[in-house]
Amino acid sequence: MRFNDKLRLAWKKNNSLVCVGLDPDLSRLPAGMAQQRESIFEFNKTIIDATHDVVCAYKPQIAYFSAYSAEEQLEQTIQYIKTHYPDIPVILDSKRGDIGSTAQKYAVEAFERYQADAVTINPYMGFDSAEPFLNYQDRGVILLCRTSNRGAGDIQDLIVDGVPLYERVADLVANQWNKHNNCLLVVGATWPEQMAKIRNIVGDMPFLVPGAGAQGGDVEQLVKAGKTADGTGLIVNSSRGVLYASNGPDFVEAARNEVIKLRDLINQFR
Numbered sequence: 001m002r003f004n005d006k007l008r009l010a011w012k013k014n015n016s017l018v019c020v021g022l023d024p025d026l027s028r029l030p031a032g033m034a035q036q037r038e039s040i041f042e043f044n045k046t047i048i049d050a051t052h053d054v055v056c057a058y059k060p061q062i063a064y065f066s067a068y069s070a071e072e073q074l075e076q077t078i079q080y081i082k083t084h085y086p087d088i089p090v091i092l093d094s095k096r097g098d099i100g101s102t103a104q105k106y107a108v109e110a111f112e113r114y115q116a117d118a119v120t121i122n123p124y125m126g127f128d129s130a131e132p133f134l135n136y137q138d139r140g141v142i143l144l145c146r147t148s149n150r151g152a153g154d155i156q157d158l159i160v161d162g163v164p165l166y167e168r169v170a171d172l173v174a175n176q177w178n179k180h181n182n183c184l185l186v187v188g189a190t191w192p193e194q195m196a197k198i199r200n201i202v203g204d205m206p207f208l209v210p211g212a213g214a215q216g217g218d219v220e221q222l223v224k225a226g227k228t229a230d231g232t233g234l235i236v237n238s239s240r241g242v243l244y245a246s247n248g249p250d251f252v253e254a255a256r257n258e259v260i261k262l263r264d265l266i267n268q269f270r
């Protein structure tokens with residue numbers, strides 16, 4: 001099934017636009033869980049089991065695995081989701097980007113080694129660096145457009161041909177790179193004004209929206225700025241806000257409650 005179809009079904013099945021980011025930080029694991037790489041899969045599995053019916057996607061961030069030489073735990077986590085909750089898409093957040101021959105290997109890493117349904121990539125090396133990913137027509141390719149961080153504007157707001165670079169990226173992706181209808185954009189929850197502009201440029205293209213939760217993005221503003229006419233179009237990610245809602249014995253319940261709270265708040269404004 002194509003990524004965008006899988007996403008649409010997940011939005012509908014769980015009536016949720018929430019994506020849980022799987023960013024396992026050994027120093028923040030719940031009390032009683034050993035701070036060692038072997039705990040990562042157990043922690044992720046517990047969070048996934050507790051939230052699979054209230055999310056539309058999971059987003060493991062590769063750095064939280066490779067930093068601990070825990071690639072095996074990343075593989076196990078993705079396989080666990082695909083086996084037990086096959087309706088929930090997995091987005092590998094790795095933000096790769098390189099010359100075509102190397103990008104080809106990164107595409108194999110994301111889509112064949114890790115079996116991700118979608119991957120984040122950096123578009124700033126141009127079309128040939130994105131093409132190896134885009135050629136996997138059933139997978140999603142999520143390109144950085146206006147990121148959630150404080151310094152997002154340093155480069156993304158530079159004026160190119162009379163418009164900010166992030167608008168050029170949005171236009172380029174929507175009108176030239178999206179031949180297989182498998183492109184999405186990263187648009188930070190922290191920039192609702194820019195999000196509204198991007199929505200105007202790209203029509204119904206889905207956005208991966210990091211920055212709700214720990215980064216403080218305003219949910220009402222982001223949903224109003226980014227939703228599509230049918231009240232979808234957004235994959236709203238929260239990582240730390242969910243994973244570390246509590247580090248006590250109630251961490252599972254606290255994580256689930258956090259997701260439900262975010263889901264219900266988003267749904268209020270769809």
Ligand SMILES: O=c1ccn([C@@H]2O[C@H](COP(=O)(O)O)[C@@H](O)[C@H]2O)c(=O)[nH]1
Nearest residue numbers: 021061147148210213214215238239240
């Ligand atoms: O613009 C971006 C792109 C990616 N991210 C990633 O999303 C999560 C956010 O984590 P929180 O704990 O919910 O803040 C993290 O994996 C980032 O690498 C982003 O924040 N902004």
